[in-house]
Amino acid sequence: MKHVIALAGLALLTACADTATVKGASDPQAGFAFVADGTNRSTGAKAAWAQTAADVAANEARARALVAGKTIGPDTAVQVALMNNRGLQAAYADLGLSATDLWETALGPRPSLELSLSGIGEAGLARSLEATVTGAILDLATRKPRTRIAETHFRQAQLEALAETLALAAETRMAWIDAVAAFEASSLIARAQGTAEAASELAAELGRTGAMNRADQAREHVFTAELAAERAEARLEAQLAKEKLTRLMGLYGASTDFYVPDRLPSLPGRRPGRSNAEALALQHRVDLAIGKLELEAIAQEYRLTSQTRRIEGAEVTAGAEVERSDDNETEVARVLQASLEIPLYDTTKLTSRRGALEYSRAAHELAQHAVNARSEARSAHAEVTGTYNIARHWRDEVLPLRREIDREALKSYNGMLTSTFELIEDARDGLEAQLSTAEAKADYWRAEANLKTMIWGPPAGGDE
Secondary structure (H helix, E strand, C coil): CEEEECCCHHHHHHCCCCHHHHHHHCCCCCCHHHHHHHHHHHHCCCCCCCCCHHHHHHHHHHHHHHHCCCECCHHHHHHHHHHHCHHHHHHHHHHHHHHHHHHHHHHCCCCEEEEEEEEECCCCCEEEEEEEEEEEHHHHHHHHHHHHHHHHHHHHHHHHHHHHHHHHHHHHHHHHHHHHHHHHHHHHHHHHHHHHHHHHHHHHHHHHHCCCCHHHHHHHHHHHHHHHHHHHHHHHHHHHHHHHHHHHCCCCHHHHCCECCCCCCCCCCCCCCCCCHHHHHHHHCHHHHHHHHHHHHHHHHHHHHHHHHHHCCCEEEEEEEEEECCCCCEEEEEEEEEECCCCCCCCHHHHHHHHHHHHHHHHHHHHHHHHHHHHHHHHHHHHHHHHHHHHHHHHHHHHHHHHHHHHHHHHHHHCCCCCHHHHHHHHHHHHHHHHHHHHHHHHHHHHHHHHHHHHHCCCCCCCC
16 A cells, blocks of 8 residues: 655745745735835825724724814825825725735745545555645745845835825825915905995996996996906815815815815015925935836846746656555655756847846936936925015015005095096006915915925826
């Protein structure tokens, strides 16, 4: 009767796993500490990875507590978005999938145990029992380099998750600025509309007494009508801007009951900008870090391919067969079978050429990204300082002069030296000056937010 026992190959194959890497990659939050730390350093907000229904519910509850019935600032908006935006949670799931790939690679080959029975005798006993352990030579030979490649891809996934987080934070902050700027414009138009309506009523009264002809009355009324249309447009723009902010924060239902300020913060007292923005961009840009890892991955892949192409698809079967003859003598025979898939032609030169070209392409792309990053940082710095100067000019030069004109026009009107029509024309010019001042201030705050984005990473939808 034959008996087959498994050799130590099964234990050997199982022991191939990289214990430390497996432990790290199998953590449910694998890689997220890096994302959370980078997010906090760049935005001041805390990222949250919701992996269960309970996590999602908890994040939604915290988001509601932060916004419900409150007037929120940009930092609160960003914090809510980072904990409550489902699209960002999907990006974090990609990070988890990359960790799972690393985990699987680090575990090493998974052997299979095959059993077979043969030679059933009259007594119903098997005369032969065979056991074999099958594993892949390719897995054994390339586990360490493949694990290094998987680790590199995992680090790329971490950076990509961080890039998604920073992009959402930047877009949310910009949406908050747009919403507040729209409400500020609507408020300015509303104040001017009140003055115009009073003038329109006066024009109607003068028309009834014959003191103002129909043409002048029409001029008074059309200004009021135009302001009403402009205010309706401004309110719609404000509503849509707030809705975009709501969407980015992942809010719906009763959670949308929040407010934004009626006006943007005043300009800072000191000149803004960062003269070292270019150096900071080279140091912190996430897309550049991803490009560096891409170079590393290509180099690793190239070495791996050149080492294993010749044994791709090979498998080994290891075991032992124990056979007992009729005279009770035992014979042990080793079982070792190997199959090898041999390529039809030598691809060493082809592989080297492909690897060199892929590496060269990635290196040139990274170099161009670095040039772009430096230029974008310089442009963002110039934009901050430029918009600050423009906004300050509107605030300190144009607007005071326009207000002086309005005061003098009102004095002339009260002294019956000018007509109501002239007063309304001055009022319209004054409103345009106020709107331009507010828009210049909004442009500055947008530029300030964009500078931070250009230091840490490209904007959402930008080139990567």
